[in-house]
Amino acid sequence: MRRWVLTLLIGLFVLVDIAPVLAQDNGAVQVAQAQKRRTLFDLLFGEPEPEPVQEQKPQKRTAPAATAALPPPKPQVEKAADATRLAVFGDSLAIDLSKALERYYAEDANLVVINQGVSSSGFVRADYFDWNKAIGEQIAANSFDLAVVMIGINDRQELSANGETLAPLSDAWNSAYQARITDFLAQLRAARKPVIWLGLPPMSKTEYSAAMSKIANIQRLASFAGGAEYLDIYERFLGEDGKYSSYGPDVNGQNARMRKDDGIHFAAAGADKLAFYLSQTVKSFYRGAGTTLAAADPLAGTDAAAMLRPPYQGLGQTRLLEVAGAVIPISRVAVRADDLLLAGRAQPPAAPFTLEDLVNAPVGRVDAFGVGAAPVAAENVGR
Structure with missing residues (x-):
């Protein structure tokens, strides 16, 4: 024990x-x-039973989430030596537009886009950048063939003229501002340079947008007077409710962001849309090789063909067409009331139609006016 x-x-x-x-x-x-x-x-x-060893299953490797890929860049096309030179003048909006135009005409060897935009510039602060002086230098250097202008977002400020400081958008300010644009366009017109002037889009801030609309109206009047083509884009960038919208349909009809966060400048899709609208007006002055047939000259063989013919469209061109007889204004009175009816005659009659002639006109003739004599009745009267 x-x-x-x-x-x-x-x-x-x-x-x-x-x-x-x-x-x-x-x-x-x-x-x-x-x-x-x-x-x-x-x-x-006794010893405890060993714990079963848990088999570790191999972890499945998940494929990385697919990301949206940018479209492949368009092939760079070498521009022709004699390509049309389209210069874009203006402020930072013009810079956005010029980049979009470069994308739009990237595959066109016959047109080259020249960015001449200057940020923070305008027609008010000539001490910062003098556009009238700059355009004169560009014309003297013959650096472009077609001018596109988009400017104004920096011009809602005081303007100094004749030793006076003018309040923004006052009557005196409006006159001085329009005079500067008129001088700008006069230089281009004298140099026979076609001009397309773009209006301003709506802005996000109501007060600022209203000011830009007033400035755009001044630019419109100056453009008409200076012979430039004015392209109004305001309604193109409104929302469905008729107000400012950051988004809208792009050139493909898809909803896309049109404007940047500042509510002023264009996003890439908005600039591309603007470039597309502008390209339709550019066709009036530029016809790419093999893309469009040359238009017949309506003034060929007329007295107006020898007159001064600016290379732009507008009221001046309409007047030339009137001189050539290709366009007849609605206010013009015909020489003879029977020009159309008696077009086959070599000489018009010496006297106009009388009331008796109208009454005796046979029924069915255009000048009977519902009171003409019936042919049968006329024969019975003769018997």
């Missing part, structure tokens, strides 16, 4: 270790996997 108790006490304090297994492999001693040390609890109640 004592021996059994002594053995039990010894077992309470003695821990059984299992030495790690050593193995010799090519002269290198490797330690085998060490076994777990057993405790007194394990001796009395």
